[in-house]
Amino acid sequence: MRQPLPKDKQNRNFFSAKPRSVERTVLGCVFIILITAFPAFSQSQDPQKSQSSQTAQILNQRILKAYESLGVARELLKLERMESLPQGTVVTWVGNFPNRKGVKITKFSVTQSRQIPGGIDRSEEKSILLEFNGSTLSKVESEIKTANYATEDTTSVRMTDTTPLDNNVDDLLIHADRNGREAEYPLNYLPDEGVNRERSEFKKEFYLKLIEDFFIHVLRIQEMQNQQTAKNQKKLLQTFKESLEY
Template identity: 40%
Template sequence: MEPLPKYRHLALLSLFLLSVNLFAEVDITEKENRLNKEILSLYRDIAKARDLLSYEQLSSLPANTTIQFIGTYPNRTGLRIRKFKVDPDPQNKNRIKHSEEKSILLEFNGSVLSKVEIQITTEDTEIEQKTRTKIIDTTPLDDSVNDMVIQFSGIDGSDSFPLSSLRNDSVKQERNDFKKDFYIKFLLDFHSQLTSITSLQKTSGNRNQKKMFKQLNQSLGY
């Protein structure tokens, strides 16, 4: 069998490399589709927080957590949940060395989740540096999440760009890494927080009911 001419070797090598790249691109796309589905599933679960809008007042919250409602009862349209972490200065307990606040804003159009906004603010008093990152998704129930916008501000200035602008290929999977390593974990954290908040309201409600029935029963003693 005669050896293939040199140009044929090069052509076959090019075809091989092309097929490898195509398979890699398909794998990256499939991975992103799976991540998108996981995010959309978490959105649907987190949207159940709408039930909290029906409480005129929340009776109990986890430590270092606050809730701010959007609108007035009973016509509320959303809520923002904040979590705080404060590290005191070991040399001066009255002074804060580092603080972090993270929050999620959920807005509803009727019963439909219409906006998700997450925000992380960190402050280091030693170097007098404050940074704020905000991620906004105004179409949380469509098939793609790549239209969300990332905004950043810090000591070096500010920037804003769509998630779709992040690189996502065989060299760098910035978009997939962002979704897997940060965004999904952030949503899972607040999903757990919302579950705790809802559970606390139900538990508190049961305690109040038991207290009421106890008072009613005691009233029969005279």
């Protein structure tokens, strides 16, 4: 495991721009907690003794329910190819058809520059990797990468759960990187007692929203495949009808 990174005076400018969304705010907090604040509280807190509040338990159940829902992505593995996809979406596979073991869904978005015609101010890449052991979801790995071309900042947060169905959400492994400065810790190292509720805030405002958003995206991808299949069947039927006309 990577050692906690030392504090330095550059930490004060870790996030200089004002975030434009709650998600970006929490993303900033993740970096600050993992890279700058963690050494201070990690020495005094034993993660094994942390007591979960009722709110934390509810959040854990919601995350586990989202994992269960994401299991529908296994149906995508049965498709030899994607007939159509939402704009800005790429689907890749773990393994080869028909013996695939997982699917990775990536969404891309860009913010156009107001000063430079055709230029880009910011780009964002969100992805989720879902791996299966037979019919069981065995791994969930989600990631957000951002690039700010005006400030030349690049950031990424990757979250990996290799036991998504074990009823323990707090063993989620978080890897954060900003401009090459990295930190990696289990989620249960974040405090979640008293006024320090970073762990619950991370779950509520960041992780849960991310995986629930991907669940909706999976359903949309499935619906698009069904619609395209129906169109193809209709075209094929029309071709047969035309071939029978004399």
